[in-house]
Amino acid sequence: MPRGIPASRALKRELLDRVCRGQSVTAAEIAMGVSHGLGHQWWHKAGGMTLTTGRRGGVADVIEQDRPGGPGHRISLAERVEIMRGLDDELSYAEIGRRIGRDRSVVWKEIRRNRGDDGDYHALMAHARSEDKAKRPKAFRLDDLKLCAAVEAWMDDGWSPRLIAQVLAQDYPADKLMQVSHETIYQSLYVQTRGSLRADLHKSLSTKRAARKTRGQVSGPRGVYASGEEFRISDRPAEAADRAVPGHWEGDLIMGAGNTSAIGTLVERSTRFTILLHLPVDHTAEAVAAAMIAAMGELPEHLRRSITWDRGSEMAQWRHIHLQLKAPVYFCNPHSPWQRGTNENTNRLLRHWFEKGTDLAGYTRADLKRVQDKLNTRPRPTLDLDTPAQRLAALISQTA
Incomplete structure (x- = not known):
């Protein structure tokens, strides 16, 4: 011994x-x-x-x-x-x-x-x-009815598996049975024998895929507008790039069936707060400018410092927008949507409600407000599980 x-x-x-x-x-x-x-x-x-x-x-x-x-x-x-x-x-x-x-x-x-x-x-x-x-293979834990019900409800509301996993860990720190990794959720979606989630729940993912797909490059032209006089993204101040100062926005259109209808989207870089622009008739430069000026004109000046957009013809009135909002408009480089990545990610989330190939003209202003509120009250991992609405309200109250 x-x-x-x-x-x-x-x-x-x-x-x-x-x-x-x-x-x-x-x-x-x-x-x-x-x-x-x-x-x-x-x-x-x-x-x-x-x-x-x-x-x-x-x-x-x-x-x-x-x-x-x-x-x-x-x-x-x-x-x-x-x-x-x-x-x-x-x-x-x-x-x-x-x-x-x-x-x-x-x-x-x-x-x-x-x-x-x-x-x-x-x-x-x-x-x-x-x-x-x-x-191996590891046993999957996603067979608890209470946990499955919570995951399904959140996914039906457009939440990602990663966000669900982080919120569960925050809400149930001492209860391991009410925690699950995002990978387990994905596996339960893609391999139906490894979980008790609904078989059609993968349709609630932003990609709508029933199986994983290797990432590939997106090819093809995007946007046609370039006057030669516009501000380039390289001209944008460094404070916008590092998100140190709020008030810098990224925007784009999400298109409906046949590109005949659209909804405008604006996302603030530091808070991820989203504004949806109602474009019921058309998405011409005049309509987009009017909707943007009306929506952003309600914000305090310190929360509209700049706007970054793709090179689409819908921004032909960028000078008018700049003059009315006192916020310069910066354009991404050609075929470089990742330069407004916050907006791209938000648009992907919005496809949960506004699916590709559907007519977006039928959505009312109230419909857009409902979706906008859902997105702005969703916890975000990048905000330490605060919501965009909470972050924006804090910024506004600082100057009240």
Whole structure:
């Protein structure tokens, strides 16, 4: 027995060894003369895994043999035994690492990850737990009816899986059963046997895809307007690029079926606050300018410092917009929509309500206001889960 190890700990470790090798806790108690129930307490305090039922009753996957260890491999059982012995001998992580040919940080992470709730590190328990975690395919957790209902309701409202995962983690910090990763949500959408979400829920994604697709370049011309006198995006002040100062907006049109109808979109870069422009008749330069001036004219001057737009003909009246709003209009480089990425991302979110190929002229001003409010009251990961409406209201109140 290593020095400094109490007999009770040695007895407990022997019982854990037996269970990890496939013996039931009760059988181990009887064989070792341990009082009934004490072995179960030891098992659970050591962070024991779920046991099989029936005559055997040990862990589901009995450890029959070890695999190679060392750099480039996962930690082996033999290395875990050396770690346990080193801890028993009160060696430092660095010294234990030298014994097994590993960096001290590897030893520290292993102990931190796999020691039991009672603080003791047991080699065979740690190895069994590690092997259980490494099994593939991983079991999916998205089969709880309450959790599925919450995910479906948010996705029906246009929320992304990543946002849902972050909000759940914030709302239920101490309840792991009410947390789920965005990857699990995606897998449950794309592989129907791995979750309990509705089969048609993928249609609530901004992409509407039922399967993942490799990203590719978007080709083809976008926009035709360029007078030769307009402000270029390279002329825009640095404060707009780093979002340090509010009041810089990005805009564009989302088009309906046959490009005959449109809705104007404006997004403030620092708060992500969105304004939708109602264009019920047409989307000519005159109509867009009138709608933009009416909507942005309600904002305080310090919240309309600049507007960045694509090179579309709908911005032919940019001088008039500049004069009325006292906000210069900057144009992106040709075929460079990523230069107004905040607006591009928002337009993608808006497609949840305004699907491609539909007639957008039928939406009323009230319809646009309802969607605008939904988007502006949605928590945003980029805002530490604040909403755009909260951020904008704070900015307005600062000058009130």
